[in-house]
Every structure is written in structure tokens, then in C-alpha cells.
Amino acid sequence: MSDQQVFAAIDLGSTKVCALVGHALEDDRFEIVGIGTASTHHGIRNGTIVDVQQTVAAIRKAVEIAGRKASHPLTRVVVGFAGGEIEGQDQRVMIALKDREVQESDIERILQESRTMMGCSSSELLHTIPKSYRIDEQGGILNPVGMVGARLEAQVHVIRGSDMVLANLKRSVERAGLTVREGDLILQPLASARAVLTEDDKELGVCVVDIGGGTTGMVVFQNGALSGVGVVHMGGSAMTKDLAAVLRISQAEAERLKREVFSTPGHSEPVVPEDEEAVPLSDEAMTGAGRRVQVREVVEARLEEILRKVKADLDRLRQGAYLARGVVLTGGVARMPNIVSFAEKIFDMPISVGHPGDRVQGLVDQTSGPEFASAVGLLYFARDQWSPADVPVREPVASAPVSQEPVTKEKEREGPPAGVRLWNWLREII
Ligand SMILES: Nc1ncnc2c1ncn2[C@@H]1O[C@H](COP(=O)(O)OP(=O)(O)OP(=O)(O)O)[C@@H](O)[C@H]1O
Numbered sequence: 310m311s312d313q314q315v316f317a318a319i320d321l322g323s324t325k326v327c328a329l330v331g332h333a334l335e336d337d338r339f340e341i342v343g344i345g346t347a348s349t350h351h352g353i354r355n356g357t358i359v360d361v362q363q364t365v366a367a368i369r370k371a372v373e374i375a376g377r378k379a380s381h382p383l384t385r386v387v388v389g390f391a392g393g394e395i396e397g398q399d400q401r402v403m404i405a406l407k408d409r410e411v412q413e414s415d416i417e418r419i420l421q422e423s424r425t426m427m428g429c430s431s432s433e434l435l436h437t438i439p440k441s442y443r444i445d446e447q448g449g450i451l452n453p454v455g456m457v458g459a460r461l462e463a464q465v466h467v468i469r470g471s472d473m474v475l476a477n478l479k480r481s482v483e484r485a486g487l488t489v490r491e492g493d494l495i496l497q498p499l500a501s502a503r504a505v506l507t508e509d510d511k512e513l514g515v516c517v518v519d520i521g522g523g524t525t526g527m528v529v530f531q532n533g534a535l536s537g538v539g540v541v542h543m544g545g546s547a548m549t550k551d552l553a554a555v556l557r558i559s560q561a562e563a564e565r566l567k568r569e570v571f572s573t574p575g576h577s578e579p580v581v582p583e584d585e586e587a588v589p590l591s592d593e594a595m596t597g598a599g600r601r602v603q604v605r606e607v608v609e610a611r612l613e614e615i616l617r618k619v620k621a622d623l624d625r626l627r628q629g630a631y632l633a634r635g636v637v638l639t640g641g642v643a644r645m646p647n648i649v650s651f652a653e654k655i656f657d658m659p660i661s662v663g664h665p666g667d668r669v670q671g672l673v674d675q676t677s678g679p680e681f682a683s684a685v686g687l688l689y690f691a692r693d694q695w696s697p698a699d700v701p702v703r704e705p706v707a708s709a710p711v712s713q714e715p716v717t718k719e720k721e722r723e724g725p726p727a728g729v730r731l732w733n734w735l736r737e738i739i
């Protein structure tokens with residue numbers, strides 16, 4: 310793969326929108342050449358869009374910053390999101406082979422059949438992920454193409470979302486001048502897992518828990534395959550709200566106080582959205598020793614509630630199976646310095662914090678925190694899903710950006726593609 314091919318992602322978080330631009334490297338890592346973050350303000354709540362205009366404005370801002378840093382306009386993107394009601398279900402599908410070889414088209418037939426069995430319309434479908442195959446008596450097959458037998462059986466995990474939630478996500482990203490194609494909407498914790506897990510982790514059993522601002526998403530892997538997904542509609546913002554209520558201070562102050570009390574000396578500072586205003590702490594929010602203890606108590610009470618809900622979900626999903634790699638925490642809340650020992654007591658299994666830093670070069674400092682696991686993971690989805698002909702190639706700023714898609718007569722009538730319009734607009738304001 311050429312290192313000039315450009316992949317772009319938008320992570321729609323409840324607190325921040327993050328746009329990321331990167332080149333895929335030969336060693337399975339990414340060189341990050343552009344990043345832009347913008348505060349979501351109140352456009353996204355618990356992972357669901359509640360104000361399209363605010364969300365579009367945040368996407369535009371993040372995209373503008375990332376595009377400028379990368380000297381490349383963003384056109385097609387993969388989009389990560391966390392919200393709405395998510396349902397994951399296993400489907401068992403069987404087709405007759407009659408002693409012929411399994412072909413790619415058989416796999417497509419199986420995936421299609423599993424979606425039909427789930428009763429899933431294309432507007433609510435998120436992911437169809439094959440877990441394992443069986444040909445006649447032989448089970449545990451990861452890729453059956455080329456094998457022969459009488460019948461092919463597959464276990465497929467189908468994840469669906471709410472069609473209304475997905476439609477609004479797509480619409481907001483498109484209104485910001487970007488293209489999202491079918492299959493380019495990705496569940497955030499799946500993306501986080503992609504950025505922080507190894508094949509070994511998945512084989513041995515692991516759960517990734519992404520604790521963001523408004524949601525806590527989880528994905529479980531056993532025997533190398535996805536075994537379940539879950540979401541708790543609560544995250545760090547609930548801790549901030551509790552703090553604001555108890556201490557009678559504004560949410561902005563409470564947020565600042567929380568991050569100050571839970572900062573890790575010697576660790577990189579969290580990357581705050583570029584448009585976030587610095588809030589001075591008032592006298593009421595002063596961080597004396599007594600006040601710090603109070604902050605810890607309030608925040609940790611909510612953290613415990615979130616982790617107990619996740620544990621209940623996890624126990625249901627793993628059905629007694631042992632996860633040797635335990636729980637890997639990502640998301641902004643995973644920055645809390647004591648979160649590992651805290652979570653160990655609740656889960657009674659190994660706990661670690663997943664940083665995407667090992668998977669990136671380039672703008673490493675800005676993307677290695679656990680809150681960027683999902684954005685980095687999205688780039689892998691883009692790399693693996695986009696057909697090579699569709700991937701834009703990076704061009705120097707001086708030359709006018711040209712869409713990599715062939716220009717059809719219809720497109721000529723529509724005028725320049727959205728990404729080029731955005732780029733022209735950007736050039737006007739730079
Ligand atoms: N040091 C810290 N201690 C505690 N919480 C922190 C710390 N740093 C960041 N956070 C919290 O992390 C949350 C933001 O995390 P993240 O950026 O992963 O969320 P998001 O992706 O915007 O939201 P979501 O994934 O829920 O849609 C905020 O609630 C913030 O207060």
C-alpha cells in the first residue's frame with residue numbers, strides 16, 4: 310500500500326468531535342498527519358445527536374483543523390459513534406455446498422442471510438461479523454474459502470442500531486460536506502479495540518471498555534472472535550454533573566476540577582478540544598486537601614456505578630468464560646490515575662489501560678492518550694474497508710485538490726464534490 314494514500318476518520322464523541330487523517334504504513338501502523346478536535350458542546354448527548362446544527366458546526370471545525378494540518382482536504386470518512394440502542398446477536402446460518410469449493414460469493418450469501426434472519430433493514434444495520442465456520446464435522450474454521458464439503462455452517466454476529474440515530478449521524482456528517490458510504494459507520498468500542506488489542510488478546514479472551522463522556526461502550530472477544538457488544542449510557546460527564554451539584558459550582562468548573570484532581574504527574578496532559586475555553590477555578594472550587602478528598606469520593610462513587618453496570622453486562626456476555634487478558638480500559642476516563650486498582654476490585658480480573666500510541670507515528674503526542682483509541686481504530690476500518698481505487702492520494706497544498714473519484718456527467722452538473730467545496734472554502738479562510 311502506498312504511503313501517500315490518505316485515510317480519514319471522524320469520531321463523534323459526546324464531549325469532542327475528533328477528525329483524524331493518516332497514512333497506512335507497511336508495519337500495520339499509521340502515520341498521523343492531521344488531527345482536529347472541537348468541543349461537541351451540547352450537540353451530542355450520551356452518544357446520540359440531539360442538536361444537528363451544533364454537531365455539524367463541531368464536525369466542520371474539527372475537519373477544518375485536521376485538513377489544514379494534513380494539507381489535505383477531507384472527503385470520504387469513516388465515522389465512529391457510540392450512542393443509541395445497540396443490539397448484537399449471534400446468528401447461525403447454513404448453506405449446502407454439495408461437495409464443491411467454498412467461494413467468496415458463499416460468504417456474502419451467508420452474511421446476507423444472517424441479516425435477513427435478524428430482521429434488519431439496511432438503515433439499521435451496523436456490522437455483520439463472521440465469528441467462525443464449520444464444514445461438515447470440522448468446526449473452528451476462520452476462513453473457509455477454497456475448502457470443500459457437503460455443507461457450510463457459519464456463526465455470525467450481527468449488530469444493529471436505531472435507524473433514526475444512524476440517519477441523523479449520516480446526515481450531520483454529510484451536511485458538514487463529507488461523504489459517508491454504506492459500512493462506514495463504526496461502533497466506537499469496536500474501533501477502540503482495533504487500536505489497542507493484538508490477535509493474541511482476542512484469542513485469549515478480552516473485554517475492551519471505552520469510558521467516554523456520555524457513554525461507556527464495551528466489546529468482548531473470545532477465541533479470536535467478537536462475542537458481544539454492550540453500551541451503558543453513562544460516562545465522565547455524569548461524574549462532572551455530580552460534582553457540580555455537590556459542590557454548587559458550574560459544570561465547566563467541575564470538569565476542570567475533576568481533571569486537575571485526577572491528573573497523573575509525569576503523564577501527557579489530555580488533549581482538550583481546540584475551541585474549549587480555559588475556566589478559572591472560583592474560591593468555592595479551590596483544591597485544598599479536604600476538597601480533593603470530597604472530589605474523589607463523588608467521582609469514584611459514579612465510576613463504581615458505571616463499572617458495576619459494565620460488569621453485569623460482561624457477565625451476561627461472557628457466560629462464565631474466562632477472559633485471560635481481562636479488561637482493557639480506553640476513553641478519557643481511563644486517564645484516572647487509580648482506575649486500574651479501582652477496576653480490579655470490581656471485575657476481579659486483570660485490568661490495563663489501552664493506549665493507541667504503539668500504533669501511530671507522526672503526531673504521536675496528540676493521539677496516544679486512551680481517549681484517542683477509537684479515532685485511531687477508525688483509520689484501520691477505513692484501510693481495511695475502502696477499495697484501493699477509492700482511497701484519495703495526498704497532494705501538496707499548493708496544487709488544487711482534485712477528487713480521486715472519476716467525474717461523471719452527473720457529477721459535472723452537481724458542481725465540485727463536497728470535499729472540494731469544503732477545501733475551496735478552507736482556502737478562502739486560511
Ligand atoms: N484525568 C481525567 N480524569 C477523569 N476523567 C477524565 C480525565 N481526562 C478526561 N476525562 C473525562 O473523559 C471524558 C471524555 O472522554 P472521551 O474523549 O473518551 O469522550 P467522548 O469520546 O467525547 O464521549 P463518548 O465516547 O461517551 O461519546 C470526559 O467526561 C472527561 O471529563
Ligand SMILES: [Mg+2]
Pocket residue numbers: 321322323391497519521522640683
Ligand atoms: Mg468516545
